[in-house]
Amino acid sequence: xxLLKKLANSETVNKxxxxxPDADIASLSDFMQIMRSASDLSESLNKLLDEHALLQxxxxxxxxxxxxxxxxxxxxxxxxxxxxxxxxxxxxISGLERDGYITRIIDPMDxxxxxxxxxxxxxxxxxxxxxxxxxxxKSLMSTIDVKQRQEVVEGIRILSNNQHLLKS
Numbered sequence: 001x002x003l004l005k006k007l008a009n010s011e012t013v014n015k016x017x018x019x020x021p022d023a024d025i026a027s028l029s030d031f032m033q034i035m036r037s038a039s040d041l042s043e044s045l046n047k048l049l050d051e052h053a054l055l056q057x058x059x060x061x062x063x064x065x066x067x068x069x070x071x072x073x074x075x076x077x078x079x080x081x082x083x084x085x086x087x088x089x090x091x092x093i094s095g096l097e098r099d100g101y102i103t104r105i106i107d108p109m110d111x112x113x114x115x116x117x118x119x120x121x122x123x124x125x126x127x128x129x130x131x132x133x134x135x136x137x138k139s140l141m142s143t144i145d146v147k148q149r150q151e152v153v154e155g156i157r158i159l160s161n162n163q164h165l166l167k168s
Contacts, residue, residue, distance in 0.1 A: 007032055036160070048136060052100075054131045057084065057092045062101060062126050071118035072105065078116065084124065101125055 008016065008029070017025050042056070049059050064081050065071050073081075093116055096102040101122030107113035118126075121134035141149060 004132075005036075007036060013108070023100070038136065049129070050115070052125070053131065054125070055092075055095070057088070058096050058101075061089070061092050061116075062122055065102070065116065065118040065122070066126055071123070072115050074113075074115045096122065098135060 013025055013029065016028075017023065020166050046056050054062075060082050061078055064078055065073060075089050075093060078084060078093075079086045080090075082089065084092075093102065093104075096116075097104065098141055099121075101119055102116050103119050104114045107115070144152070
């Protein structure tokens with residue numbers, strides 16, 4: 001996420017405009033504000049989860065496991081669903097296993113393969129944190145009305161669907 005806390009002031013923007021006259025300063029400024037806001041929201045979520053000795057990545061793995069009828073999934077599926085690499089997921093799994101929130105279920109046909117299952121301790125952790133998470137998200141989202149929220153979400157969705165334009 002964006003680590004830049006201080007966004008450019010008007011003097012800096014003017015200097016930038018002089019150096020790069022073809023730059024669309026308004027678009028750049030809006031983009032930086034969106035990135036800054038996303039970083040701030042992510043940081044706030046991290047603080048909420050830290051109150052419960054959780055990290056964001058591990059939290060989302062627990063949530064993904066609760067979506068499964070049998071509370072079980074394979075690491076590659078979890079990585080894909082979380083949008084992280086398999087190596088990153090391995091780190092999440094190790095931490096969650098160490099904390100007792102998940103257990104590995106080894107494939108009896110191929111001992112190199114395994115799936116992850118939510119333990120009772122993991123389910124209890126989700127039950128403990130989820131109501132707080134929902135309450136705080138509701139509180140945050142109530143700071144804008146439903147129409148504004150729909151517009152923001154739709155705008156972010158359009159940007160996300162066109163993120164290839166930033167990559168190319």
